[in-house]
Amino acid sequence: MTTLAIDYQDIIAASQRIKGHAVITPLLESPMLNQELGGRILFKAENIQRTGSFKFRGAFNKLSILAQANQLSGVVAYSSGNHAQGVAAAAAYFGVPATIIMPADAPQIKITNTKTLGARVVLYDRNTEDREAIGLKLAHEHNLTLVPPYDDADIIAGQGTVGLEAANQLEELGLVPDQAIGPIGGGGLMSGTATALKYHFPNITVWGAEPEGHDDAARSISVGQRLANKNAPSSICDAIVTPMVGKLTFPIIQRYLDGAKAVDDQHVLITMAMCMQLLKLVVEPGGCVGLAAILNKSLAVKNKTTLVILSGGNADPAMLGLAMQR
């Protein structure tokens, strides 16, 4: 068997590092929704995590490890916006400068928040420039450590604390979930989370959710090798429109995920409205694709206990307005 980038113990260690820094986000449920769907859905509300997404967990874990090893001077990261804020907040905590490379068309809220958190923001054109190349160049020129968005063991372990925390909360409620689903882009969240969930609940099935036309995870799992999205259509799910899952995340995904489900923008908007109404939560498009995959009937939940990860809430007001019109 392939050696995986992380194991359960790495997630336990990460959870000790982020303790008192990351929010212990609650598991929420809606009796209305449970009744309508005929199953029990528990939502892990990472949209109310510090910086508005789970990304703070991985970033804080990574920077914490670097600081401990006296290897933390300054950091650089590329990100569509959520990892950006996570890295900026963690860098501010450790008192080191952060430079973040973001697409010029990222939601304004993500750009503004990243700057407010004290980071220097460098915008690039997603269609003509290569963010990894810009990141490596800046890292080299200014002696900065590159903090990758997902393909890094410390990042994966940090994101895995979402699954660990949810597992502990489910156990406190005396629940054994049948299945879990959450957003998959590069795969950091779901590879880490699945590692923790399978440890606690060996019989659970774990699913990714991704935008239609960006179904690289589903296809990669299906054929057993990493496949990229080609000529992918535009999607409102900016947080998870990565070209393909990571080199380190994929072996974990292969081992622990049962597949991935695709959702279209219209279902995503309906889901955002439902989260506001039933859960009192503002979620961003890419954050709620797990629930969208249930609502579009890609994942059956009847008579089952399902964990749904809501991964982020950084949506611009215009996007919320669109959702509320559904």
Add this chain to the structure above:
Amino acid sequence: MTTLAIDYQDIIAASQRIKGHAVITPLLESPMLNQELGGRILFKAENIQRTGSFKFRGAFNKLSILAQANQLSGVVAYSSGNHAQGVAAAAAYFGVPATIIMPADAPQIKITNTKTLGARVVLYDRNTEDREAIGLKLAHEHNLTLVPPYDDADIIAGQGTVGLEAANQLEELGLVPDQAIGPIGGGGLMSGTATALKYHFPNITVWGAEPEGHDDAARSISVGQRLANKNAPSSICDAIVTPMVGKLTFPIIQRYLDGAKAVDDQHVLITMAMCMQLLKLVVEPGGCVGLAAILNKSLAVKNKTTLVILSGGNADPAMLGLAMQR
């Protein structure tokens, strides 16, 4: 000194009863907002409590005590909608029927949710009918226990767990708050919460927030006796437009609250939009008046640590739409 309806130990006992049933709601903060206001604001997010408001805590505590004493057969309650849902959910848990008397003009979401939770809903006209009289009549005719919305020791102790939980969370963060503010209608939430907060932080000041023209709490605290609102204007804060604070809550409020601040509807709408954007939380008008009182400069927060209680999130889509236009 007047003997108060509850003390700190009653809140501890209530917290043990609701454990595993109520959501442990997180303390959230926004670096953006902190920076703008020049202080540190921590939000207790009771809008994501079960049934969408803190009311579940008091209702569950009350019904739990009745069940323990074998005095629980059926319950009746009158409520503008949040207590209704709290009682309905608690009654469903204990397997007893609930009848809820609600104003015909309550937000539709509150009426629908109360019915979905299994309660029988009786609508009345707020302008011509007396909800207490209807409640007592139903209680007598059908041998039901009346569960008052705030003027009851077990209800107050249950709502006080908001303050207890927040105090524990603040202590875990190593913080000593200078002040706290939250919505005040009948006073159940703030009397219970102030009892817990003053126990943990003897130097804290505690403030209520209420709609302009419904400033009975401010005036009552000021003159030292319960005063009613007369010819009060309409307000979007349906959750807290009670005629006056309670008989049992007032002595506690007198002892532990430093005053109450008034806010207008426009500031409330702006605050709702801000909670969506910065905290990723949907709050209802009456739920966010504490923050509204900070934004309208009634409560100074500069260089202070302030606890703000967001008490509920049951807002209709139309109200959210109004807020988003701010």
